[in-house]
Amino acid sequence: MDRDRLVQEMHTYNWMHTIDLGNGVVTPGKWPVNQRILKAFQEIDFSGKKVLDVGTCNGLWSFEAEKRGAADVYSIDYLTHVNYWCSPAFKFAHKVLGSRAQYYPDLNVYDVEQLGINDFDVVIFCGVYYHLKNPLLALSKLRKVMKTGGMIIVEGSIYSDDKDCYATYHYKNILNHDKSNWWVPSHRCLREWVESSFFDIRKEWVPEINNSFVMRIKDMMKRIMGKYDRRVDRIVMIAEAVRRHDEMYRSPDPDLLEFFPEES
Ligand SMILES: C[S@@+](CC[C@H](N)C(=O)[O-])C[C@H]1O[C@@H](n2cnc3c(N)ncnc32)[C@H](O)[C@@H]1O
Numbered sequence: 001m002d003r004d005r006l007v008q009e010m011h012t013y014n015w016m017h018t019i020d021l022g023n024g025v026v027t028p029g030k031w032p033v034n035q036r037i038l039k040a041f042q043e044i045d046f047s048g049k050k051v052l053d054v055g056t057c058n059g060l061w062s063f064e065a066e067k068r069g070a071a072d073v074y075s076i077d078y079l080t081h082v083n084y085w086c087s088p089a090f091k092f093a094h095k096v097l098g099s100r101a102q103y104y105p106d107l108n109v110y111d112v113e114q115l116g117i118n119d120f121d122v123v124i125f126c127g128v129y130y131h132l133k134n135p136l137l138a139l140s141k142l143r144k145v146m147k148t149g150g151m152i153i154v155e156g157s158i159y160s161d162d163k164d165c166y167a168t169y170h171y172k173n174i175l176n177h178d179k180s181n182w183w184v185p186s187h188r189c190l191r192e193w194v195e196s197s198f199f200d201i202r203k204e205w206v207p208e209i210n211n212s213f214v215m216r217i218k219d220m221m222k223r224i225m226g227k228y229d230r231r232v233d234r235i236v237m238i239a240e241a242v243r244r245h246d247e248m249y250r251s252p253d254p255d256l257l258e259f260f261p262e263e264s
Contacts, residue, residue: 006096013089017058021096027089029058036205036236037061037126040153043203043238046070049121052145053101054109054138055128059090062101065124073101074115078108082131082180109138112145119147126155126236129193131180139197140255146241148259152199153238154190160207160233162186168230175232184232191237196249198259199239207233 001009003023010027018029041061047069053062056075065073079087087105094101107114109128123142129135142152159168167185168175175181185193191201222229243259246252252260 001096009092013092014085015058015089016086017060017089017093019058019060019063019093019097021093027058027093029060033060034126034155034234034236036234037153037155038064039205040155040203040236040238041065041068044122044151044153046122050074050117050119051122051124052076052112052115052117052120052142053124054112054142055126055131056090056103057086057127059093059099059101059103061124061126063093063097063099065122066097066099066101070122073099074104074117074120075101076104076107076109076112076115079105081106081108110134110141112141115145118145119150120145121147121150123150123152125152128156129154129190130157130183133182135183135185136193136197139193139199140253143198143241143259144255148241148243150241151202151238152194152241153236154194155236156190156234157181157184157232158190158206158235159184159186159230160235161211161231163188165189165192187235190235194237194239196246198242198244198246198256200242200244201237201239204235204237206235 007025015027015029016031018033019027046065048071050072051065051070053075056062056077059075062073062075123146132138164186165188167183167189169183170181243261
């Protein structure tokens with residue numbers, strides 16, 4: 001396809017992702033490329049790896065994994081249910097980039113075992129957990145399809161300015177005018193969700209918190225006036241899929257039993 005026709009066709013699609021299609025053509029995504037996710041990608045060796053991209057949307061992270069040498073990429077999404085208009089743009093970028101990623105636009109993360117693969121080396125779980133009513137179920141389903149020693153990249157919303165372990169649930173109190181947001185965990189809570197799903201956190205990128213004396217006074221004043229809003233930030237973490245004894249977990253869920261060495 002010549003460049004002008006490619007640009008013309010590109011503009012007929014709805015782009016969330018900003019994807020470099022080559023030849024100086026970049027998709028007009030509503031979301032800028034997340035630099036923290038890119039940093040996480042730099043920490044992972046993709047060459048020859050089997051990769052799962054959950055909630056692929058327009059496919060940016062699937063194509064990025066391929067660019068970095070992934071051997072097999074599975075890109076899943078749950079579009080009929082979620083009603084995101086991502087699919088035509090994914091297919092267009094897939095064609096232009098000559099991608100070999102296998103696309104499953106209608107596979108719920110909870111049903112990921114239907115792929116029939118249980119040895120993924122890398123799972124990309126970015127921008128998804130807070131859209132799920134059952135993020136813990138999703139994490140255990142993802143652990144089940146991964147190799148022990150595999151890596152998961154988790155990205156999403158957290159309350160970064162809080163050391164307590166809690167999550168807020170958004171059903172009637174809609175978050176950011178988006179009814180697809182269900183949960184926001186505190187930083188500690190997200191860590192514990194991930195760790196209790198048989199992953200060990202290896203690295204994370206969290207926004208810097210301004211904890212200066214002046215900020216604390218300002219927060220205190222806002223609390224007194226009933227105007228305090230917890231700050232929602234984005235986090236990226238890399239965690240390794242593990243099998244381990246877990247002192248804290250007395251009655252293992254059947255889904256996770258195989259990851260307790262002494263129980264299986
Ligand atoms: C905010 S977008 C994130 C897109 C991309 N992963 C990224 O980080 O840029 C959320 C994506 O999750 C998908 N999604 C939501 N619920 C899902 C589910 N139950 N199973 C699989 N994908 C889901 C949506 O369709 C959408 O593509």
